[in-house]
Amino acid sequence: MTEDKAEERGMRVFRAGSEPVLFELHEEGHSSFSLPKPGVPPVAAEKVLPRHLVREQAAGLPELSEPEVIRHFTRLSSLNYHVDLGMYPLGSCTMKYNPKVNEDVAALPGFKDAHPLAPEESSQGALELMYLLGRALTAITGMSEFCLHPAAGAHGELTGMLLAAAYHRSRGNKKKSVIIPDSAHGTNPASVRLAGFEAVEVKSSENGCLSARTLREAVNDGVGALMLTNPNTLGLFEEEVLELADIIHSVDGLLYLDGANMNALLGVAKPAHMGFDIVHLNLHKTFSTPHGGGGPGAGPVGVAEKLRPFLPIPRVVKTDRGYALHHDEPASIGRVHSFYGNFGVMVKAYAYILSLGAEGLEAVTRESILNANYLKSLLVPYFDIPFDRPCMHEFVLSGKRLKASGVRTLDVAKRLLDYGFHAPTVYFPLIVEEALMIEPTETETKRDLDGFAEAMKAIVKEAAASPELLKQAPVAAPVGRLDEARAARELRLKW
Ligand SMILES: *Cc1c(COP(=O)(O)O)cnc(C)c1O
Secondary structure, three states: OOHHHHHHOOOOOOOOOOOOOHHHHOOOOOOOOOOOOOOOOOOOHHHHOOHHHOOOOOOOOOOOOHHHHHHHHHHHHOOOOOOOOOOOOEOOOOOOOOOHHHHHHHOOHHHHOOOOOOOHHHHHHHHHHHHHHHHHHHHHHOOOEEEOOOOOHHHHHHHHHHHHHHHHHHOOOOOOEEEEEOOOOOHHHHHHHHOOOEEEEEOOOOOOOOOHHHHHHHOOOOEEEEEEEOOOOOOOOOOOHHHHHHHHHOOOOEEEEEEOOHHHOOOOOOHHHHOOOEEEEOHHHHOOOOOOOOOOOOOOEEEOHHHHHHOOOOEEEEEOOEEEEEOOOOOOOOOOOOOOOOHHHHHHHHHHHHHHHHHHHHHHHHHHHHHHHHHHHHHOOOOEOOOOOOOOOOEEEEOHHHHHHOOOHHHHHHHHHHOOOOOOEEOOOOOOOOEEEEOOOOOOOHHHHHHHHHHHHHHHHHHHHOHHHHHHOOOOOOOOOOOHHHHHHOOOOOO
Protein backbone atom coordinates (compact mmCIF):
# COMPACT_ATOMS: atom_id res chain seq x y z
CA MET A 1 0.00 0.00 0.00
CA THR A 2 1.38 3.42 -0.87
CA GLU A 3 1.58 6.07 1.81
CA ASP A 4 -1.11 8.19 0.12
CA LYS A 5 -3.51 5.24 -0.02
CA ALA A 6 -2.81 4.44 3.58
CA GLU A 7 -3.54 8.02 4.56
CA GLU A 8 -6.79 8.00 2.59
CA ARG A 9 -7.88 5.04 4.63
CA GLY A 10 -7.29 7.01 7.79
CA MET A 11 -4.03 5.32 8.79
CA ARG A 12 -1.41 7.51 10.34
CA VAL A 13 1.66 7.63 8.11
CA PHE A 14 4.98 8.87 9.39
CA ARG A 15 7.05 10.47 6.70
CA ALA A 16 10.54 11.63 7.45
CA GLY A 17 10.19 15.31 8.20
CA SER A 18 6.53 15.14 9.07
CA GLU A 19 6.86 14.03 12.65
CA PRO A 20 4.22 15.79 14.74
CA VAL A 21 5.12 17.39 18.05
CA LEU A 22 4.04 15.60 21.23
CA PHE A 23 1.12 17.98 21.72
CA GLU A 24 -0.32 16.91 18.37
CA LEU A 25 0.05 13.24 19.28
CA HIS A 26 -1.89 13.82 22.51
CA GLU A 27 -4.99 11.68 23.05
CA GLU A 28 -7.07 12.17 26.11
CA GLY A 29 -6.77 9.35 28.62
CA HIS A 30 -3.50 7.96 27.24
CA SER A 31 -0.99 7.54 30.00
CA SER A 32 2.50 6.16 30.55
CA PHE A 33 1.91 4.96 34.09
CA SER A 34 -0.78 3.76 36.43
CA LEU A 35 -0.67 4.34 40.15
CA PRO A 36 -2.63 2.46 42.79
CA LYS A 37 -5.50 4.34 44.38
CA PRO A 38 -4.22 6.42 47.31
CA GLY A 39 -5.06 5.06 50.74
CA VAL A 40 -5.80 8.56 52.05
CA PRO A 41 -8.46 11.02 50.93
CA PRO A 42 -7.31 13.57 48.30
CA VAL A 43 -6.67 17.13 49.45
CA ALA A 44 -7.34 20.13 47.20
CA ALA A 45 -4.23 22.07 46.17
CA GLU A 46 -5.64 25.35 47.51
CA LYS A 47 -5.72 23.82 50.97
CA VAL A 48 -1.99 23.16 51.16
CA LEU A 49 -0.41 25.73 48.80
CA PRO A 50 -0.43 29.55 48.89
CA ARG A 51 -3.15 30.82 46.54
CA HIS A 52 -0.76 32.44 44.00
CA LEU A 53 0.96 29.10 43.43
CA VAL A 54 -2.20 27.26 42.44
CA ARG A 55 -2.95 26.94 38.70
CA GLU A 56 -6.23 28.28 37.48
CA GLN A 57 -6.24 25.85 34.60
CA ALA A 58 -4.64 22.45 34.20
CA ALA A 59 -1.17 22.61 32.58
CA GLY A 60 -2.40 21.04 29.35
CA LEU A 61 0.43 18.52 29.10
CA PRO A 62 0.16 15.98 26.30
CA GLU A 63 -1.25 12.61 27.30
CA LEU A 64 0.61 9.72 25.70
CA SER A 65 1.40 6.10 26.34
CA GLU A 66 5.00 5.01 26.89
CA PRO A 67 5.39 3.36 23.45
CA GLU A 68 4.06 6.52 21.78
CA VAL A 69 6.69 8.60 23.55
CA ILE A 70 9.53 6.16 22.83
CA ARG A 71 8.57 5.81 19.17
CA HIS A 72 8.26 9.57 18.75
CA PHE A 73 11.78 10.18 20.02
CA THR A 74 13.20 7.17 18.18
CA ARG A 75 11.78 8.48 14.90
CA LEU A 76 13.21 11.93 15.60
CA SER A 77 16.61 10.44 16.44
CA SER A 78 16.82 8.81 13.03
CA LEU A 79 16.10 11.95 10.99
CA ASN A 80 19.70 13.12 11.16
CA TYR A 81 22.65 11.40 9.61
CA HIS A 82 25.03 10.10 12.27
CA VAL A 83 28.19 8.10 12.79
CA ASP A 84 26.27 5.05 14.00
CA LEU A 85 24.36 5.01 10.71
CA GLY A 86 27.15 5.16 8.18
CA MET A 87 30.37 6.65 6.92
CA TYR A 88 30.91 10.27 7.90
CA PRO A 89 34.05 11.40 6.05
CA LEU A 90 34.05 15.00 7.30
CA GLY A 91 37.68 16.01 6.77
CA SER A 92 39.63 17.35 9.76
CA CYS A 93 36.75 16.48 12.11
CA THR A 94 37.70 12.80 12.55
CA MET A 95 34.18 11.41 12.73
CA LYS A 96 35.33 7.93 13.64
CA TYR A 97 33.02 5.39 15.22
CA ASN A 98 32.95 5.86 19.00
CA PRO A 99 33.16 2.50 20.80
CA LYS A 100 30.23 2.02 23.18
CA VAL A 101 32.47 0.70 25.94
CA ASN A 102 33.59 4.32 26.46
CA GLU A 103 30.01 5.26 27.31
CA ASP A 104 29.65 2.31 29.68
CA VAL A 105 32.74 3.38 31.58
CA ALA A 106 31.75 7.07 31.68
CA ALA A 107 28.34 6.03 33.03
CA LEU A 108 29.76 4.12 36.03
CA PRO A 109 28.13 5.73 39.08
CA GLY A 110 31.48 6.68 40.64
CA PHE A 111 32.29 8.79 37.58
CA LYS A 112 28.83 9.91 36.53
CA ASP A 113 27.81 11.07 40.00
CA ALA A 114 31.14 12.63 40.98
CA HIS A 115 30.56 16.17 42.22
CA PRO A 116 33.15 18.85 41.46
CA LEU A 117 32.78 20.31 44.96
CA ALA A 118 33.26 16.97 46.71
CA PRO A 119 36.37 16.91 48.92
CA GLU A 120 39.60 15.47 47.52
CA GLU A 121 39.46 12.51 49.93
CA SER A 122 36.22 11.28 48.40
CA SER A 123 37.23 12.08 44.78
CA GLN A 124 40.38 9.97 44.64
CA GLY A 125 39.19 7.83 41.71
CA ALA A 126 38.30 10.83 39.56
CA LEU A 127 41.56 12.59 40.40
CA GLU A 128 43.54 9.44 39.66
CA LEU A 129 41.86 9.13 36.28
CA MET A 130 42.75 12.74 35.40
CA TYR A 131 46.32 12.20 36.57
CA LEU A 132 46.70 8.99 34.57
CA LEU A 133 45.09 10.43 31.44
CA GLY A 134 47.57 13.32 31.62
CA ARG A 135 50.38 10.77 31.91
CA ALA A 136 49.06 8.77 28.95
CA LEU A 137 48.92 11.92 26.80
CA THR A 138 52.49 12.84 27.73
CA ALA A 139 53.58 9.32 26.74
CA ILE A 140 51.74 9.59 23.41
CA THR A 141 53.08 13.05 22.52
CA GLY A 142 56.40 13.21 24.35
CA MET A 143 55.43 16.51 26.00
CA SER A 144 56.31 17.14 29.69
CA GLU A 145 52.90 17.82 31.17
CA PHE A 146 49.27 18.24 30.13
CA CYS A 147 46.46 20.46 31.31
CA LEU A 148 43.11 18.79 30.68
CA HIS A 149 40.87 21.79 31.31
CA PRO A 150 40.19 23.35 27.86
CA ALA A 151 36.75 22.36 26.57
CA ALA A 152 37.62 22.10 22.85
CA GLY A 153 40.42 22.45 20.34
CA ALA A 154 39.85 26.18 19.92
CA HIS A 155 39.90 26.62 23.70
CA GLY A 156 43.18 24.67 23.78
CA GLU A 157 44.61 27.03 21.16
CA LEU A 158 43.65 30.06 23.24
CA THR A 159 45.16 28.46 26.34
CA GLY A 160 48.33 27.67 24.36
CA MET A 161 48.63 31.24 23.12
CA LEU A 162 48.12 32.58 26.66
CA LEU A 163 50.95 30.25 27.75
CA ALA A 164 53.13 31.63 24.97
CA ALA A 165 52.35 35.18 26.07
CA ALA A 166 53.20 34.32 29.71
CA TYR A 167 56.48 32.70 28.62
CA HIS A 168 57.54 35.77 26.64
CA ARG A 169 56.53 38.13 29.45
CA SER A 170 58.63 36.16 31.90
CA ARG A 171 61.67 36.53 29.64
CA GLY A 172 61.13 40.20 28.88
CA ASN A 173 60.59 39.34 25.18
CA LYS A 174 58.69 41.91 23.16
CA LYS A 175 56.62 39.70 20.90
CA LYS A 176 53.81 41.00 18.76
CA SER A 177 52.85 38.36 16.23
CA VAL A 178 52.26 34.69 15.53
CA ILE A 179 52.85 33.13 12.12
CA ILE A 180 50.17 30.85 10.65
CA PRO A 181 50.19 29.09 7.24
CA ASP A 182 47.32 29.87 4.84
CA SER A 183 46.02 26.29 5.06
CA ALA A 184 45.28 26.62 8.79
CA HIS A 185 41.92 26.11 10.48
CA GLY A 186 40.03 29.37 11.06
CA THR A 187 40.22 28.98 14.82
CA ASN A 188 44.03 29.49 14.70
CA PRO A 189 44.06 33.21 13.79
CA ALA A 190 41.06 33.79 16.06
CA SER A 191 42.87 32.30 19.07
CA VAL A 192 46.01 34.28 18.28
CA ARG A 193 44.04 37.54 18.20
CA LEU A 194 42.17 36.73 21.42
CA ALA A 195 45.48 36.21 23.20
CA GLY A 196 46.63 39.66 22.09
CA PHE A 197 48.94 38.75 19.21
CA GLU A 198 48.72 39.75 15.58
CA ALA A 199 48.17 36.86 13.15
CA VAL A 200 50.59 36.84 10.22
CA GLU A 201 49.63 34.58 7.33
CA VAL A 202 52.30 32.85 5.25
CA LYS A 203 51.78 30.99 1.99
CA SER A 204 52.08 27.23 1.58
CA SER A 205 54.52 26.10 -1.09
CA GLU A 206 53.70 24.26 -4.32
CA ASN A 207 53.92 20.96 -2.43
CA GLY A 208 51.22 22.04 0.04
CA CYS A 209 53.63 22.47 2.97
CA LEU A 210 55.27 25.41 4.70
CA SER A 211 58.84 25.74 3.46
CA ALA A 212 61.77 26.74 5.64
CA ARG A 213 62.53 29.44 3.08
CA THR A 214 59.12 31.07 3.49
CA LEU A 215 59.39 30.97 7.28
CA ARG A 216 62.92 32.42 7.25
CA GLU A 217 61.66 35.40 5.25
CA ALA A 218 58.71 35.96 7.59
CA VAL A 219 60.44 35.54 10.92
CA ASN A 220 61.84 38.41 13.01
CA ASP A 221 62.42 39.23 16.68
CA GLY A 222 58.80 40.29 17.12
CA VAL A 223 57.46 36.83 16.24
CA GLY A 224 56.26 34.96 19.34
CA ALA A 225 55.28 31.63 17.80
CA LEU A 226 54.58 29.58 14.72
CA MET A 227 51.26 27.73 14.78
CA LEU A 228 51.47 24.63 12.67
CA THR A 229 49.03 21.81 11.95
CA ASN A 230 50.83 18.54 11.27
CA PRO A 231 49.78 16.71 9.20
CA ASN A 232 48.30 19.90 7.81
CA THR A 233 44.73 20.39 6.64
CA LEU A 234 45.66 19.09 3.18
CA GLY A 235 46.46 15.77 4.86
CA LEU A 236 50.17 16.24 4.16
CA PHE A 237 53.02 15.80 6.60
CA GLU A 238 55.02 19.02 7.06
CA GLU A 239 58.31 17.63 5.81
CA GLU A 240 60.50 20.52 6.89
CA VAL A 241 59.14 20.58 10.44
CA LEU A 242 62.58 20.13 12.07
CA GLU A 243 63.98 23.08 10.17
CA LEU A 244 60.87 25.14 10.91
CA ALA A 245 61.42 24.40 14.62
CA ASP A 246 65.03 25.59 14.44
CA ILE A 247 64.05 28.81 12.71
CA ILE A 248 61.32 29.77 15.17
CA HIS A 249 63.51 28.80 18.14
CA SER A 250 66.34 30.98 16.81
CA VAL A 251 64.29 34.08 17.77
CA ASP A 252 63.13 32.50 21.06
CA GLY A 253 59.75 31.89 19.43
CA LEU A 254 57.63 28.85 20.30
CA LEU A 255 56.42 26.11 18.00
CA TYR A 256 52.71 25.37 18.53
CA LEU A 257 51.03 22.23 17.23
CA ASP A 258 47.36 22.31 16.32
CA GLY A 259 47.02 18.61 17.11
CA ALA A 260 43.56 18.09 15.64
CA ASN A 261 45.17 15.65 13.21
CA MET A 262 46.81 13.48 15.86
CA ASN A 263 44.86 10.56 14.37
CA ALA A 264 47.70 10.35 11.85
CA LEU A 265 50.54 10.27 14.41
CA LEU A 266 49.35 8.14 17.35
CA GLY A 267 51.93 5.54 18.32
CA VAL A 268 54.11 6.37 15.32
CA ALA A 269 55.52 9.88 15.84
CA LYS A 270 55.71 12.26 18.81
CA PRO A 271 55.22 16.01 18.45
CA ALA A 272 57.95 16.63 21.07
CA HIS A 273 60.47 14.94 18.76
CA MET A 274 59.50 17.38 15.99
CA GLY A 275 60.38 20.34 18.19
CA PHE A 276 56.89 21.39 19.29
CA ASP A 277 56.76 23.37 22.55
CA ILE A 278 52.96 23.50 22.95
CA VAL A 279 50.41 21.01 21.65
CA HIS A 280 46.65 20.80 21.85
CA LEU A 281 44.79 17.56 21.24
CA ASN A 282 41.10 17.15 20.46
CA LEU A 283 40.00 14.28 22.69
CA HIS A 284 36.59 14.29 20.99
CA LYS A 285 38.23 13.69 17.61
CA THR A 286 41.30 11.49 18.05
CA PHE A 287 40.17 9.77 21.23
CA SER A 288 36.59 9.04 20.22
CA THR A 289 33.91 11.04 21.97
CA PRO A 290 30.71 11.68 19.99
CA HIS A 291 30.96 15.26 18.76
CA GLY A 292 29.45 17.74 16.37
CA GLY A 293 26.37 19.78 17.15
CA GLY A 294 28.21 21.52 19.94
CA GLY A 295 28.41 18.54 22.29
CA PRO A 296 31.01 18.49 25.05
CA GLY A 297 34.63 18.13 23.98
CA ALA A 298 38.07 18.48 25.47
CA GLY A 299 41.16 20.17 24.10
CA PRO A 300 44.00 19.32 26.53
CA VAL A 301 47.21 21.29 26.16
CA GLY A 302 50.63 19.72 26.56
CA VAL A 303 53.84 21.68 26.99
CA ALA A 304 57.58 21.29 26.96
CA GLU A 305 59.46 21.57 30.25
CA LYS A 306 60.22 25.28 29.90
CA LEU A 307 56.49 26.12 29.80
CA ARG A 308 55.37 24.00 32.74
CA PRO A 309 55.35 26.82 35.33
CA PHE A 310 52.70 28.69 33.30
CA LEU A 311 50.16 25.86 33.01
CA PRO A 312 46.63 26.58 34.32
CA ILE A 313 45.53 25.73 37.85
CA PRO A 314 44.40 23.65 39.63
CA ARG A 315 46.77 20.82 38.78
CA VAL A 316 46.27 17.22 39.79
CA VAL A 317 49.33 15.99 41.67
CA LYS A 318 50.28 12.69 43.24
CA THR A 319 51.38 12.87 46.88
CA ASP A 320 52.25 10.20 49.49
CA ARG A 321 48.69 10.57 50.78
CA GLY A 322 46.98 10.15 47.42
CA TYR A 323 45.96 12.52 44.65
CA ALA A 324 45.44 16.20 45.33
CA LEU A 325 44.56 19.45 43.59
CA HIS A 326 47.39 21.94 43.60
CA HIS A 327 46.58 25.66 43.33
CA ASP A 328 49.72 27.43 44.48
CA GLU A 329 51.56 28.11 41.22
CA PRO A 330 52.69 31.76 41.11
CA ALA A 331 53.59 31.79 37.39
CA SER A 332 50.37 30.06 36.25
CA ILE A 333 48.09 31.78 33.75
CA GLY A 334 45.25 30.89 36.17
CA ARG A 335 42.02 29.10 35.45
CA VAL A 336 40.76 28.50 31.92
CA HIS A 337 37.61 26.54 32.82
CA SER A 338 35.32 26.18 35.80
CA PHE A 339 36.38 23.23 37.95
CA TYR A 340 38.49 20.83 35.85
CA GLY A 341 36.99 20.79 32.35
CA ASN A 342 34.63 18.24 30.80
CA PHE A 343 35.32 15.23 32.98
CA GLY A 344 33.03 12.80 31.10
CA VAL A 345 35.04 13.31 27.91
CA MET A 346 38.23 12.56 29.83
CA VAL A 347 36.78 9.26 31.08
CA LYS A 348 35.85 8.27 27.52
CA ALA A 349 39.29 9.16 26.18
CA TYR A 350 41.01 7.20 28.94
CA ALA A 351 38.77 4.18 28.35
CA TYR A 352 39.59 4.40 24.64
CA ILE A 353 43.34 4.60 25.25
CA LEU A 354 43.33 1.68 27.70
CA SER A 355 41.10 -0.50 25.55
CA LEU A 356 43.40 -0.04 22.54
CA GLY A 357 46.77 -0.03 24.27
CA ALA A 358 49.98 1.05 22.57
CA GLU A 359 49.60 -1.43 19.72
CA GLY A 360 46.00 -0.48 19.11
CA LEU A 361 46.80 3.23 18.99
CA GLU A 362 49.51 2.61 16.42
CA ALA A 363 47.05 0.52 14.40
CA VAL A 364 44.62 3.47 14.42
CA THR A 365 47.22 5.63 12.73
CA ARG A 366 48.35 3.04 10.21
CA GLU A 367 44.82 2.06 9.25
CA SER A 368 43.53 5.62 9.01
CA ILE A 369 46.43 6.43 6.66
CA LEU A 370 45.88 3.27 4.65
CA ASN A 371 42.14 3.95 4.33
CA ALA A 372 42.74 7.51 3.16
CA ASN A 373 45.30 6.49 0.56
CA TYR A 374 43.11 3.65 -0.70
CA LEU A 375 40.10 5.92 -1.08
CA LYS A 376 42.22 8.62 -2.70
CA SER A 377 43.45 6.14 -5.31
CA LEU A 378 39.83 5.25 -6.16
CA LEU A 379 38.81 8.89 -6.60
CA VAL A 380 41.82 10.45 -8.29
CA PRO A 381 40.67 9.49 -11.82
CA TYR A 382 37.44 11.47 -11.36
CA PHE A 383 38.56 14.65 -9.61
CA ASP A 384 41.44 17.08 -9.67
CA ILE A 385 43.87 16.67 -6.84
CA PRO A 386 45.99 19.70 -6.14
CA PHE A 387 48.76 17.86 -4.31
CA ASP A 388 49.01 14.35 -5.65
CA ARG A 389 51.34 12.50 -3.35
CA PRO A 390 50.80 9.97 -0.59
CA CYS A 391 48.58 11.50 2.05
CA MET A 392 48.26 10.95 5.77
CA HIS A 393 44.81 10.30 7.27
CA GLU A 394 42.91 12.58 4.88
CA PHE A 395 43.16 14.19 1.45
CA VAL A 396 41.72 17.13 -0.44
CA LEU A 397 40.17 16.93 -3.91
CA SER A 398 39.03 19.78 -6.08
CA GLY A 399 35.63 19.67 -7.79
CA LYS A 400 36.59 22.44 -10.24
CA ARG A 401 36.31 20.13 -13.29
CA LEU A 402 32.57 19.80 -12.66
CA LYS A 403 32.09 23.55 -12.94
CA ALA A 404 32.02 23.18 -16.74
CA SER A 405 28.56 21.60 -16.41
CA GLY A 406 27.51 24.12 -13.77
CA VAL A 407 27.90 21.69 -10.88
CA ARG A 408 29.54 22.87 -7.69
CA THR A 409 31.19 21.01 -4.85
CA LEU A 410 28.19 21.93 -2.70
CA ASP A 411 25.91 20.01 -5.11
CA VAL A 412 28.13 16.93 -4.83
CA ALA A 413 27.99 17.16 -1.05
CA LYS A 414 24.17 17.40 -1.04
CA ARG A 415 23.78 14.55 -3.52
CA LEU A 416 25.95 12.25 -1.40
CA LEU A 417 23.21 12.36 1.24
CA ASP A 418 20.85 10.73 -1.27
CA TYR A 419 23.37 7.93 -1.65
CA GLY A 420 23.42 7.38 2.09
CA PHE A 421 26.72 9.04 2.96
CA HIS A 422 27.49 12.13 4.96
CA ALA A 423 29.26 14.77 2.90
CA PRO A 424 32.96 15.45 3.28
CA THR A 425 34.12 18.86 4.49
CA VAL A 426 33.67 21.33 1.62
CA TYR A 427 35.32 24.65 0.68
CA PHE A 428 38.08 24.10 3.24
CA PRO A 429 41.03 24.48 3.24
CA LEU A 430 40.53 27.85 1.60
CA ILE A 431 43.56 27.49 -0.68
CA VAL A 432 41.92 24.73 -2.77
CA GLU A 433 39.26 25.74 -5.31
CA GLU A 434 35.96 23.85 -4.83
CA ALA A 435 37.62 21.80 -2.08
CA LEU A 436 36.34 18.40 -0.93
CA MET A 437 38.25 17.31 2.15
CA ILE A 438 37.83 13.61 2.82
CA GLU A 439 38.76 11.78 6.01
CA PRO A 440 37.47 8.21 5.99
CA THR A 441 39.02 7.30 9.41
CA GLU A 442 40.23 3.86 10.44
CA THR A 443 36.83 2.61 11.53
CA GLU A 444 35.46 2.19 7.98
CA THR A 445 35.70 -1.14 6.17
CA LYS A 446 36.84 -1.68 2.59
CA ARG A 447 33.19 -2.22 1.69
CA ASP A 448 32.27 1.23 3.04
CA LEU A 449 35.17 2.88 1.21
CA ASP A 450 34.25 1.13 -2.05
CA GLY A 451 30.63 2.15 -1.60
CA PHE A 452 31.58 5.77 -1.03
CA ALA A 453 33.82 5.77 -4.12
CA GLU A 454 31.00 4.24 -6.18
CA ALA A 455 28.63 6.98 -5.01
CA MET A 456 31.14 9.69 -5.91
CA LYS A 457 31.64 8.16 -9.37
CA ALA A 458 27.89 7.96 -9.94
CA ILE A 459 27.57 11.64 -8.97
CA VAL A 460 30.31 12.67 -11.41
CA LYS A 461 28.35 10.81 -14.14
CA GLU A 462 25.15 12.57 -13.13
CA ALA A 463 26.95 15.89 -13.24
CA ALA A 464 27.65 15.38 -16.94
CA ALA A 465 24.31 13.81 -17.88
CA SER A 466 21.79 15.74 -15.76
CA PRO A 467 23.33 18.57 -13.77
CA GLU A 468 19.87 19.95 -12.91
CA LEU A 469 19.24 16.80 -10.87
CA LEU A 470 22.22 17.61 -8.66
CA LYS A 471 20.96 21.13 -8.09
CA GLN A 472 17.83 19.67 -6.45
CA ALA A 473 19.69 17.29 -4.15
CA PRO A 474 19.11 16.04 -1.57
CA VAL A 475 15.79 14.50 -2.59
CA ALA A 476 15.79 11.51 -0.23
CA ALA A 477 16.66 13.38 2.99
CA PRO A 478 14.03 14.52 5.52
CA VAL A 479 14.34 18.07 4.20
CA GLY A 480 15.51 19.38 0.83
CA ARG A 481 18.15 22.02 0.28
CA LEU A 482 17.95 24.72 2.89
CA ASP A 483 19.03 28.31 2.82
CA GLU A 484 21.91 27.49 5.14
CA ALA A 485 22.45 30.97 6.53
CA ARG A 486 18.75 31.46 7.28
CA ALA A 487 18.26 27.93 8.55
CA ALA A 488 20.81 28.58 11.28
CA ARG A 489 19.16 31.84 12.33
CA GLU A 490 15.44 31.27 11.92
CA LEU A 491 14.68 27.87 13.32
CA ARG A 492 11.48 26.28 12.05
CA LEU A 493 10.82 23.53 14.50
CA LYS A 494 7.63 22.43 12.78
CA TRP A 495 6.45 22.14 9.23
C1 LIG B 1 38.55 20.77 14.70
C2 LIG B 1 39.76 21.57 14.48
C3 LIG B 1 40.06 22.66 15.31
C4 LIG B 1 39.13 23.18 16.38
O1 LIG B 1 38.79 22.23 17.31
P1 LIG B 1 37.39 22.32 18.10
O2 LIG B 1 37.45 21.19 19.05
O3 LIG B 1 36.32 22.18 17.07
O4 LIG B 1 37.35 23.65 18.76
C5 LIG B 1 41.25 23.31 15.08
N1 LIG B 1 42.09 22.96 14.09
C6 LIG B 1 41.81 21.92 13.27
C7 LIG B 1 42.79 21.55 12.19
C8 LIG B 1 40.63 21.20 13.42
O5 LIG B 1 40.34 20.18 12.61
